[in-house]
Amino acid sequence: MQPLALILNIAIVVGIIGIVVYWVRRFAVFLGYKAIEPDVLRIAELLQAQPLRDRSDVVLEGNYGGHPTIVRFSHRVDTPGLDIQMRVPATLNLFLMPKNFATTNEGRVLMRTGSVPLDRRFNARTDHPMEFKMLTAGVAMKSSLEQLCCSTQTGLSVRDRTIELSELTIPPFTANHVFDHLQSMLTLAKTIQNMPGADRIKVDPLPRRGSSWPVRVALAGGLVCLVALLFTQPYNRMAGASANTSSMSPPSGVAPADAARMQQLQGWHAAGSDDFSLSALRVLREHRLEPSGHITGDFSGRGATVDSAYLLVDAAGRKRVSMLARGSVAYDAIFPKVDLLARISKSALAKIQWMSSGPPLPPDGDGLLVVQNANDPTASVVLLRHGSQTLSARPADFNRIDLALQ
Secondary structure, eight states: OOHHHHHHHHHHHHHHHHHHHHHHHHHHHTTTOGGGHHHHHHHHHHHTOOOEEETTEEEEEEEETTEEEEEEEOOOTTSOSEEEEEEOOOSSOEEEEETTSOOOSSOSEEEOOSOHHHHHHEEEEESOHHHHHHHTOSHHHHHHHHHHTOSTTEEEEEETTEEEEEESSOOSSHHHHHHHHHHHHHHHHHHHHTSTTGGGOOOOOOOOOOOOHHHHHHHHHHHHHHHHHHHHSOOOHHHHHHHHHHHTSOOTTOOHHHHTTSOOOTTEEEOOGGGSOHHHHHHHHHTTOOOOSEEEEOTTOSSSSOEEEEEEEETTOOEEEEEEETTEEEEEEEESOOOEEEEEOHHHHTTOOBSSSOOSSOOSSOEEEEESOTTOTTOEEEEEEETTEEEEEOBSOGGGSOOOOO
8 A cells, every 4th residue: 555545544544533523522512402502602612612511511611701701501400591600809799589589598688779670570689788889880780780680580699709690491592692691791790890809809710621632633633634635535616615605695685794693594584575465465555665574773772774673484484573783683583473574763652552551661762563463453562672671562553553664
């Protein structure tokens, strides 16, 4: 056997071993978590961490904004579905727990954060009242705490030099959800870091973990194998590159910049004129609107129509509504039935007659009308943005709403 052929065969064997080791290890890490594997890998890239298995949990240990950070996903009944820990030089403790949870003995003093929606749903307790007031004095901090306590299944604590956020279940669209929480936790961490006495507290880094040397050698062999095959196997490089490019293209009707922020778009496309029912087309004509699955508006209240909303349809006929505000996904849900979407200008929102008391908080900008049944005037919902929250309310009759373009 020629030396070159011998080297190539060895590279192929080592490469196959490397690929097998890699996929066996990856299968073992994500066993039972296949549905969130792409999300976990995106979070791992952000934290510069490697997914690990801790018993039946998937764990990421890395750094975010210069702070040691641990993200844990769990299916165990006695463990939160999502748990995020960020180490900070904290001189105080605080606990924000939903009011429907059992009362905790931690934190001797019951406090108010100054945020009406937060104080209505959560109990805030601490052993350091003065430091707590300093921490929650700013508007940005209240907004971050509201974003972190996004539901009554969420608990937030600061103790033992660690910010910890727990949610009972693993949330949908996991990566975007975790990204938002990490950014708000970083805001909280920076505020804590600037408090008196924080400079005297040492934060221990996370212990470094990495792949064992046999895995590294096997993967290196796989790379050698791929390079060898690249130069020895004839194939059409241009066709392969073209196929790869087309597979990454955004769905029909979705702007590339928006598609980059949305998740799980395979098989979905923005609704076209053929996807609208006759009753939906009738309503659109009455309001002099074009049938489109892409709606633009100023949902975040920035003074320009730079936000987007989409009515997406898949091959099975399912309907999905996605709203993007300030460059991130603010709402994404699959509905049993949706006939059309429309923008409601902020000035027209004040004239709507609601089925109940209306939105709990004033909207920042435009609203998004989701008509679920064009033949039923009461079958609609309006989505609104207030700060970091997405609110909803039902109008008494969507036909009476002024949908004229402004």
